[in-house]
Amino acid sequence: MPIPDSVIEDVRHAVDLVDVVGDYVRLRRSGVRFVGLCPFHNEKSPSFSVDPQKNLYYCFGCRRGGDLFKFVQEVEGMEFLETVRLLAERAGIEIPEERGGPSEAASEREAIHNALRFAARFYYQQLQTEAGQPGLDYYRQRGFTKQTITAFGLGFAPDRWDALTEAALAAHYTPEVLVKADLAREGSRGVYDRFRGRAMFPIVSHVGKVLGFGGRIIPGVTPPFKDGDPPKYINSSETPVYHKSEVLYGLRQAKQAIRGEGEALLVEGYTDVVSLHQAGVEHVVASSGTALTPQQIRLAGRYAQALVLLYDADSAGLDAALRAIDLVLAEGLGVYAVALPDGADPDAFVQQFGADAFRTVLREERMDFVAFRVAVAKRRGELDTPEGQGRVVRGLMASVAQIPDPIVQDGYVQRAAQLLRVPDATLRGIFREALSEAGRSQRQAARAEARTAARVVARAANPAEKARTQPSRPAPSRPAPSASPAELLLVKLMLEHGMPMVEHVLTRMALTEFTKGGVRTAIERLTAQAQADDRIDAAPFTDGTYGPEVQQAIAAALVERYAVSDNWARVGIDVRDPHRDPFAAATSAMQVLKLLRLDQAIAEVQRRIFAADQAGQDLRSLQEDMLKCQRMKRDVQTGAFLDWGEQNAA
DSSP, rough: OOHHHHHHHHHHHHHHHHHHHHHTTEEETTEEEEEOSSSSSSSSSSEEEEEETTTTEEEEETTOEEEEHHHHHHHTTTHHHHHHHHHHHHHOOOOOOGGGGGTTTTOHHHHHHHHHHHHHHHHGGGGSSSTHHHHHHHHHTOOOOOHHHHTOEEEEOOSSSSSSHHHHHTTOHHHHHHHHHTTTTETTTTTEEEEEEEEEEEEOOOOSSEEEEEEEETTTTTTTTTTSSSSSSEEEOSSSSSSSSGOTTTTTHHHHHHHHHHEEESOHHHHHHHHHTTTTOOOOEEEESOOHHHHHHHHHTTTTTTEEEOOOOSSSHHHHHHHHHHHHHHOOOOOEEOGGGGGHHHHHHHHHHHHHHHHHHHHHHOOHHHHHHHHHHHHHHTTTSSHHHHHEEEEHHHHTTTTOOOOHHHHHHHHHHHTOOOOHHHHHHHHHHHHHHHHHHHHHHHHHHHHHHHHHHHHHHHHHHHHHHHHHSOOOOOOOOOOOOOHHHHHHHHHHHHHHHHHHHHHTSOGGSSTTTTHHHHHHHHHHHHHHSSOOOOHHHHHHHOOOOHHHHHHHHHHSSOOOOOOGGGGTOOOOOTOHHHHHHHHHHHHHHHHHHHHHHHHHHHHHHHHHTTTOOOOOHHHHHHHHHHHHHHHHTTTTTTTHHHHHHH
């Protein structure tokens, strides 16, 4: 059954838009609004704005905007009902539909998410049963408390071929969905459980969606494989909802602590994250069994200014840390490296020595990336020859060149000169070369990105190709046609002041004077409301009832700092503050908009006169049109157009 409107409204009022957007964008307060870098397009200067009072967001760069639900739909690529369920779960609001099985009309992605959520509950609930005792014993052996088990949703997969699949099928989940979610595999006798006899670690997105699982072996419990001992971990494969290169394990639990610390601690394994979090070191995440990726760094960068890499001191661990450094620097974050004494892993170290000792190591043993690169080079003998030293210096300067802040760049160049004992002037010459090469690489990457974007647009224009490549993700809304500040101010004033303002404006403005698209449709809806009910209801404009184009246009009008421009006074238009004198401000905006349209009309008539003259055609009718436009322009400039509305009313 559909989600009741009352529940949707409960979710809308219970969930704070700033909190949700803050999970994707690093926001800072600017007056009554919050601003940050837009999550929908690449930019260096913040053009993305959130208005908590109106519960709307808008980007002045790509012109996308809307409400809470629209934001999550666009940023996550989710359908509306899936979005409502996600936000309801966040707010602790029960949806009646959730008491039964999954809706038959659910999209593939939504069905997979539902199945994964069901599996997470199933594995967690096993710990309260006799069959789940081995899992509970394992967690107790690791020192995990009941609160920690609950916080991370840890569970146990029984050592049966069909424990989960039997329960899921009984709850009306289809075998096809279980296989697509990588919860089950297909065999000659049907589907069977993917995970059996393992401790289960749900992999959850930063907003709380279950994406997959990591299953750890439990000695003496996990069944053997046909060809030998089972692997220590089995992780969910890539699915339509799980892309491991875009996920950081533990971020859901760590994001507030990361904001507080200003940095994220990156470790290797699930148990490292859980143990450190339980010990009070909560700003910790793991890269979900993959080498660190740019997507994961950008995800961490929503909350952190720096990453601290906790690396293994063996050769493979050093190489992994070195590779990660350049990736982190390229994303504009600071990066530090730490190794625990005697090659200990974080889980064992904090269990043995405690959180205070761990924090001491983090504080005293951390190295900035320059010191770390130099230390590794010395350990490997790479500085023993002039040729080796040259390679290290050039590689280090290439890393420094990745940093976007020139002040930070300068500090690290000085640091490298000190540690390598290379003259500052020599190092700066090499750095300038590296900076030039980095610029070339960035330009080439930008051109490649532009070509990729062009191919994406071309594919999107082909419905068959679009359906083939992205069948289940809703397409992001197109940017609204660029409306002028004057007409957006008029829309804002009409919504805020209701029928008196609607009559003041729409008796003097023609529909065609407003930009096609969302703004013009909004004017049509305002007219329809006024004629039907003699009142204006703003809710359908902001909540998406009238469609995404209108919602974006309204977001642009309400979130934007649109006001009567000081430039209007330069062309003889009386400037009034819309807050102090909204009707006078509306009059000024109408003047500006009418003059804009008349100037466009005059330019078009001039073009037609020139073409007709070249063709030897009669110019009299066109000249009459020009005179009419000029007279109307004078009426607008003198304010005589205000009488048009009274004449129309009469």
